[in-house]
Amino acid sequence: MVKHLQELVEIAKSKKTRKLVLAAAGDEDALLAVKNATINGIIEPILIGDMQKITAIAKRINFDISNLECYNEEDKIEASMRACLMIKEGKAEILMKGNVGTGTLMKAVLNKDYGLRDGDTLSHMAVFESPYYHKLLGVTDAAMNVSPDLETKIAIIKNAVEVFHKLDCPNPKVAIVGSVETVNPRMEATMHAATISMMNYRKQIRGCIIDGPLAIDNAISRKSAELKDITSDVAGDTDIIIAPDIDSGNILYKTLNFLGGAVSAAVIMGAKAPIVLTSRSDSDRSKFLSIALAANIG
Numbered sequence: 001m002v003k004h005l006q007e008l009v010e011i012a013k014s015k016k017t018r019k020l021v022l023a024a025a026g027d028e029d030a031l032l033a034v035k036n037a038t039i040n041g042i043i044e045p046i047l048i049g050d051m052q053k054i055t056a057i058a059k060r061i062n063f064d065i066s067n068l069e070c071y072n073e074e075d076k077i078e079a080s081m082r083a084c085l086m087i088k089e090g091k092a093e094i095l096m097k098g099n100v101g102t103g104t105l106m107k108a109v110l111n112k113d114y115g116l117r118d119g120d121t122l123s124h125m126a127v128f129e130s131p132y133y134h135k136l137l138g139v140t141d142a143a144m145n146v147s148p149d150l151e152t153k154i155a156i157i158k159n160a161v162e163v164f165h166k167l168d169c170p171n172p173k174v175a176i177v178g179s180v181e182t183v184n185p186r187m188e189a190t191m192h193a194a195t196i197s198m199m200n201y202r203k204q205i206r207g208c209i210i211d212g213p214l215a216i217d218n219a220i221s222r223k224s225a226e227l228k229d230i231t232s233d234v235a236g237d238t239d240i241i242i243a244p245d246i247d248s249g250n251i252l253y254k255t256l257n258f259l260g261g262a263v264s265a266a267v268i269m270g271a272k273a274p275i276v277l278t279s280r281s282d283s284d285r286s287k288f289l290s291i292a293l294a295a296n297i298g
Contacts, residue, residue: 005264008265018094020037021095023082023083024050024097025098028061031057084109088272118271123156123268124268127139137241153242154205163267167296172208173239174211176189181214181215181230196212219238267293274293
């Protein structure tokens, strides 16, 4: 099992170089991340966007793009469409978001003619390294599915489990979290959690161990689970946290990053290729690690 996010870089460096296309590439943190990934031999970048802006940023960060494949496209919608088409045509293997809104990029990803939809559900998967937790921790879904129903949550779990399998964790422990750790018929999220846990117990969902509902404290703290008399193979040793909705997932994601001292890498799963889709407020370090994560699972 990968224990530190930096290991993703070392593993990716040992593999073949991947072609990454950066849509609306006029973003300093994104270009810094691409520069670092290029220097490390992880990717061969393709830049699409406002070349005047891209060139100015590249000069400022000392990134020589003179020999890179670049396309001038000032319109962010067109840049997103062109980037997706390059993935679909096999000219690139990883899609990355630059200075473009998530909605704009995802509209291109989901387009019927040139889009990248592969499975039934696209979902955002973040992997955190926290100084306060004993191993890497996955969090999903913080960016894609607003209020997932039962079927969608199962698909989100399968996408997340696929990531952890690629990180050499063959049977990740999945905690479906909420505000309480007991089943309450008036709280739909707890009913979903109990149903999915039973489906896993009966081997309808394989490749992982699932428990829920769990509150966040007993999901990550064995002591908390013991104090509440919770018997669980997952509690206190969770690999993946499944949030009940996008609000809670996004709050947890940003709290870990900005208050919890964690470092993260994140991708969108369920498309024809991994999509590096981080928050515009994420650091270039987080974006660099996200590229390494995408290179490992693509």
